[in-house]
Amino acid sequence: MRDVLRVSTAGSVDDGKSTLIGRLLYETQNVASDQLKQLEHKGELDLSRLTDGLRAEREQGITIDVAFRYLNTSERRIVLADSPGHAAYTRNMATAASDSDCAVILLDAQRGIRDQSRRHALIASTMNTAHLIVVVNKMDLVDYRQSVFQRLEDDFGRYLASLGKTDAITIPVSALKGDNVVVRGASMGWYQGPTLLEALEAIPLNRDRKTQAFRMPVQWIARSEGYRGISGTVASGHIAVGDEVLVMPSGQGARVASIATARGGAERVDADTAVTLTFDRDLDVSRGHLLVHHHLPPKLTDRLQARLVWFHSEPLQPGQHVWLKSAASGLAAIVERIDHVLDVDSLNTRAADRLELNELGLVQLKMHRAIPIERYVDNKTTGSFILIDPVDNHTLAAGMVTDLDSDLKSGLPPSVTIRGEADVTVFARVLQALLARHSKPALVLTGREHPESVDLAVRSVGVIALWTHPHPGDSTWAVVFEEMDDDQKVRVAEGRISINRHLVSPEEAALIVARHLDGGRHE
Amino acid sequence: MLTTSHIDALEDEAIHILREVAAEFQKPVLLYSVGKDSTVLLHLAKKAFAPASIPFPLLHVDTGYKFPEMIAFRDEMARQYGVRLIVARNEMAIEAGANPLDLGTDACCAQLKTQPLLEALRKHAFDAAIGGARRDEEKSRAKERIFSFRDQHGQWDPRNQRPELWKLWNSRLKQGESVRVFPLSNWTERDIWQYLRRESLPLVPLYFAKERPLKRVNQQWLPLENHPLHHRLEGEEHWISCRFRTLGCVPCTAAHPSHAANLDEVIAEVQAATTSERGGRLIDQGSDDAMERKKQAGYF
Ligand SMILES: Nc1nc2c(ncn2[C@@H]2O[C@H](COP(=O)(O)OP(=O)(O)O)[C@@H](O)[C@H]2O)c(=O)[nH]1
């Protein structure tokens, strides 16, 4: 068990991120008394000074860079990354979001939703942050009125739904006074949900990475007389003595003979464990190779499509040469094309011949040689990369693979679940966003019966749609998928089975899925 | 109380970082400061590369004001772990009698620590210096990257740090540039103590309570043993049971009254502590941003 939860906070300047984190630390007794003394400012306790550690930050009263803070609760260690809200520091915000299990997005009850709130939600969703908590702060400034909270929850909820995020929790708080941060307080009796701390403690950890296929980028070869071990950190899945693995890209196979960890030898280890493996035969393997489970290798490709968050003041232009660094490889690449740039507000995409600082875009990359790489939605470790300027070494962009070479196209379409009675416009926006961001059709599950937008999308772009009659929450697909055994799931995930049917009833959907699982063939 | 399973996660993260440094840089070095964090770091380095030996040397910056117990412990650890030890000293400044009482702590640190550190890094052409700093120590440290880029002059620009995404560190450098790497970034003081106990690691005896002669100066208890300028400290001498929470130079390290004489007692004390450990470091108290300015100039 690894009880570390990584949380990034995001929001617009002055929404109260730093104050909120200060409040969390203070009320969980994670602030030392001599540090408290330093927080006194004009006779009052200024909790924001706990995280604003740089001189320029205190002078200007804003957060410039990510500050990391540690919170011990009785349940777990929480690592908080407080990131800047200012547009000019979006790259630092992306830094904080990339490795987080949960993003806390702040809204100011009085000022409402701002560009930065939307930008941060978009980045958290782009980075595939598993959990979102929306905190409506400064409730004290609006007399703790439920109506103000309700309106913001609805408005922002709509925006999140258009990003495909429908399971965010929204919490009304006053970071300044403390209500609903750690202690519930008496001011908002109308709110029945969890406090922020309760919500953070309830988040499940790393479930997905444990169930994914085994991946381990080779970091280092440990050599000592008569000994040769392969060192690295298990990125996803698990590995056991006796398992058969493949070395990518060579395709050579071997069985695990022993597993050494920092805590001694082990028979089996999970994701995130640093290990040194030995094998039953000599392997031609070095840093830059990827170890994978023999029956689930990733594709090798020298071409991919990826979403980028651009970090540099010089805009990206098609034809630009870059250095691509992924978990397993570092190599030269060229950005062949910018497919589109995403508008943060409307989530509309537009064609562009450059990608500017802090913009999000979809690009086509051609690499110097073929490497094992996967889609980011399938595996965060093997599906992510950074781009580096080969001349001045600046980090140019964060990249998330959306698709491999079109010839190799496969895999389960991105899916989104819409629960409840989402209206047609929301529905249309979700589809639009999905289509804009994935070149591949979407699998859509919905509680509604016949939104015309789905019909249209299905006919015009071949969206795969499965939905249930009014049984929101327990959609057929989810149920069917749950009932599959691991091998079947694997085949679906690999794209060896795809379900190309359009409008079906739950019964039909179940039949189609069952048929294809049995046959394992494409329709 | 808190579960300790997060210690395993921190341990694996640190090992991952240490392996990245060894693989990605030409000539790394581990900055060994003899304190408890350095001891944890050295131990993690051993685990990261076992059964092979640690693939980089240790560098200790000796200001001439270190406690003799620290020097003895340092040499013993280097021997036990089988690593080469490089000692950097600014002999000229030491000979000239540089001291914090006359120069002030900032200027003294610049001459006795930052200068010989940068000099040694340059002389040996080290391109990555691994340190035991933690983000929970001090507020400008909370802003530090795990791979912290330094320009040709060893300086830190906090407003222009390289973004760190996932676990993908940009380790590309130009001639003369370097990085400082902090594998213990996400550890807290409590984690360090719990780990020291779990792994039964040795420590400099100064961390444990004992009666020592002290003087009360500016609301701090200053040690008199081995203090080169103790005659210049005002006030009365007291013998008090005390220990040190962090170890630095004798004139700049305050003791704190304590009866914690073994690891378990120290851990109990740290769990209950309401002051942060750097409260006992005089050098951090020059001004509100003393540490930030020193770091910009190339200090660790
Ligand atoms: N009234 C009120 N003011 C708040 C609250 N939270 C933060 N503030 C104030 O809002 C300002 C900005 O807060 P800060 O934490 O620095 O915001 P950041 O830029 O998001 O980190 C400060 O003056 C805070 O005191 C709150 O819940 N209620």
Ligand SMILES: [Mg+2]
């Ligand atoms: Mg702030």
